[in-house]
Every structure is written in structure tokens, then in C-alpha cells.
Amino acid sequence: MTLLQFQLKRDQAGNLIKVTNYRGYTVIQDPKFDMEAALANFEDGSCCIIIGDSFEKCSADIQEFILLHEIGHSECQHKSSTMGAGYSSQQVMDIYTEERLAGKHLQSEFEADEYAAIVMGREVALKALEYFHQKYQFMQRSYKNHSNTNQIEFVLNELEKRIANIKSNFEN
Numbered sequence: 001m002t003l004l005q006f007q008l009k010r011d012q013a014g015n016l017i018k019v020t021n022y023r024g025y026t027v028i029q030d031p032k033f034d035m036e037a038a039l040a041n042f043e044d045g046s047c048c049i050i051i052g053d054s055f056e057k058c059s060a061d062i063q064e065f066i067l068l069h070e071i072g073h074s075e076c077q078h079k080s081s082t083m084g085a086g087y088s089s090q091q092v093m094d095i096y097t098e099e100r101l102a103g104k105h106l107q108s109e110f111e112a113d114e115y116a117a118i119v120m121g122r123e124v125a126l127k128a129l130e131y132f133h134q135k136y137q138f139m140q141r142s143y144k145n146h147s148n149t150n151q152i153e154f155v156l157n158e159l160e161k162r163i164a165n166i167k168s169n170f171e172n
Contacts (some may be wrong), residue, residue: 003063022067025049025074039070039078047074058131065128066118072115078108106158110165122170128165133159 006018006029026048033052041047049070055063116127116165136156143149 003060003067014034022049023071025067025071026050027067029053029055029123037066037070039073061120061124062128062131064120065125068113068119069128072112073108075115076108076111078112106161109158113162113166114169117166117170122166125166125170129159129166130161133163 004022004027006019006020008016009019011017020027026047027050029051031053033050034054035052036055036058037049037051038051039047049067055066060068060079113125113129116128133156136152136159139154140149140156159169
């Protein structure tokens with residue numbers, strides 16, 4: 001079940017893509033993008049939210065958290081490296097890894113989570129973050145000898161900090 005209603009349009013290369021609008025932001029579904037979502041910043045200063053097919057597997061509450069979290073990055077003026085539709089999830093993860101190593105990433109995630117929590121409420125934001133924590137725990141167990149094991153552990157650690165941040169900054 002998806003929160004969004006898409007229209008089919010053609011991109012600049014003539015490929016059919018699914019496009020919609022959510023709270024004034026363009027959302028593009030890219031079936032090659034295997035993450036739930038990312039905010040794409042373009043050289044002209046514009047941005048859009050790119051979602052992968054796994055987005056539609058999430059509940060409506062988690063979909064809304066994902067979208068609001070990405071909008072939070074834009075509203076907080078987080079400018080990650082320029083990327084765009086057609087980037088693979090590995091390219092996006094490489095960009096995030098660079099930012100994590102530079103110490104920029106976690107504070108940006110806190111702020112985007114807080115934005116989503118303010119809009120939709122603490123409990124729904126926590127539910128979404130805990131969903132992702134469980135998902136990455138499953139991945140960790142499933143891919144014990146996979147090359148991405150360190151990255152999965154890093155994300156799990158980061159998710160624990162993000163959950164703690166929401167719990168401490170948004171008390172009932």
C-alpha cells in the first residue's frame with residue numbers, strides 16, 4: 001500500500017518514470033534504486049526525493065516518515081553531494097559514507113528525524129526508526145560474510161543513536 005499516487009511521465013532520455021508530488025516536493029520512483037529513499041540535490045539548486053521499489057513495501061506511516069525525513073533534509077538546508085535520478089544505491093551509499101567519515105552525516109540525520117517527529121509525532125517516528133533497525137538487524141544476520149557487513153554495522157549503530165536522540169528530545 002502506498003501513500004502516493006503516481007503519474008507516468010517521460011524523463012529527458014525518453015524513459016517512462018513514475019512521478020508525483022508530496023507537500024510541494026517532486027517524488028520520483030526509480031526501480032533501479034534499491035534503498036527506500038534519498039534526497040537528490042541538483043546543480044541548479046533544486047531537489048527531489050527519489051524512492052525505490054522497497055518504499056512501497058513499507059506501511060503508510062513509515063512511508064510518511066521516510067518522505068518527511070527527506071523533506072527535513074531540504075528544510076534544514078542539508079546539502080549532500082550532488083546526485084540525481086539514475087544513481088545506484090551503491091553510489092548513494094558511497095556519498096553517505098564519505099559524509100559519515102567527515103563527521104557531517106549523523107547531525108543531519110538527527111535534524112531530519114526531528115523534523116519528521118515534529119510533523120507526525122514522536123511515536124510514529126520511533127516506530128519507523130525501530131522498523132529500520134529491525135530490518136538492518138535481519139540483514140546483519142542474513143549477510144554475515146557479505147562485503148557490506150561493516151556498513152550494516154555502521155548503519156545499525158547510527159540507527160541506535162537516532163532512536164536515542166528522538167527518545168531524549170521528544171519525551172512524552
